[in-house]
Amino acid sequence: MLNGAYLTTVQNIPLYRIAAFDEYPHLSQAIFTRHGGVSQAPFASLNLGSSVGDAPEAVAHNMQQVYQTVGATRTQTVTCYLVHGIEVLTIEANNQQAMMGRADGLVTNCRGVHLVMRFADCTPLIFFDPVQEIIGLAHAGWRGTMQNMAGVMVTAMQRLGSQPNxxxxxxxxxxxxxxxxxxxxVIQAAHENLAQPQTLFERPHGEQAYFNMWGANQQQLVTAGVxxxxxxxxxxxxxxxxxxxHRAEKGRTGRFGVVIGLKA
Ligand SMILES: [Zn+2]
Known part of the structure; x- marks a missing residue:
């Protein structure tokens, strides 16, 4: 059993870290919350979303805060426009840019690269292969989950040399x-695309179905050999x-950040 997440603060910014990652000094990691930034409600306060209606200067300030907290400069970070697909980009020394374009997965084995994504209900999938020192970050909402984003990420890491185990x-x-x-x-897509859809829906309040997106991603990881x-x-x-x-705040909200990086 691996050690899970714990809440801490770095430079007065609250964030979660993964205890099992702490033993790797080359790894930089942070799962931010909504706190520690300068945005006003409904984006208060560490909003990293630039297309949600927040003030651009507030988002820019928040991004700088995030870079500083993880010990990276902007040129050491890489992100993409999240589009609910399953394209995975591999960051190499000759293609590294702060904005890589449209994709929902990023993988790399380059030192000095920090992968950054923004979330508000969709599933963050964070990958680390300590043997090959390969990292990955993915955004899996229900559409990405139906297309097996988790498995596609594992395949992308295998291309760089990872063993799923x-x-x-x-x-x-x-x-x-x-x-x-x-x-x-969503129910129809699950029955068309997922191996065990019957295990992933609950009806605790009557007819309405509730989808277990965590469980769907976990099943796909297991199938991929993780x-x-x-x-x-x-x-x-x-x-x-x-x-x-996004759901609980009826679309009027910000995006919190997740960062995984290999230190230079
Ligand atoms: Zn809940």
Whole structure:
């Protein structure tokens, strides 16, 4: 059993770290909350989303705060426009840019690269292979989950030399089966795309179905051969005092950051 996440503060900024990652000095990691920034409600306060209606100068300030907290400069960070697909980009020395374009997964083995993404209910998947020193970060909402984003990420890491059995994967804060009420579109997609859809829906309040996106991603990781999985079991919609939740805040909210990096 691997050690899970714990809440701490770095430079007065609250963030979660993964205890199992702490023993790797080359690794930089942070799962930020909504606190520690300068944005005003409904984006208060560490909003990293630049397309949600927040003041651009506040988002820029928050991004600088995030870079500083993880010990990186902007040129040492890489991100992408999240589009609910399953494209995974591999960052290499000759293609590294702060903005890589449209994708929902990033992997790299380059030292000095910090992968950054923004979330508010979709599942953050954080990958680290300590044997080959390969990292990955993915954004899996229900659409990405139906397309097996978790498995596609493992394949991308295998291309760089990873063995699935070596990869540690964190299923980060995302909307949980307690809150993720879904309609016919998601139920149908699950039955068409997932191996065990009957295990992933609950009906605690009658007819309405609640989807277990955490569980779907975990099943896909297991199918891909990953054995070291750390589910945070932290629901963004239950915890709007700590995280942004698109669903619980009816679309008027910000995005919290997740960073995984290899130090220079
Ligand atoms: Zn919940």
């Amino acid at each position: 070596d990869i540690i994967t964190v299923i980060g804060p995302a909307i949980g089966p307690c809150c993720y009420e879904v309609g016919a579109e 054995t070291k999985i750390i589910p945070m079991n932290l629901c963004t919609a239950c915890n709007t005092s700590q995280f942004f939740s």
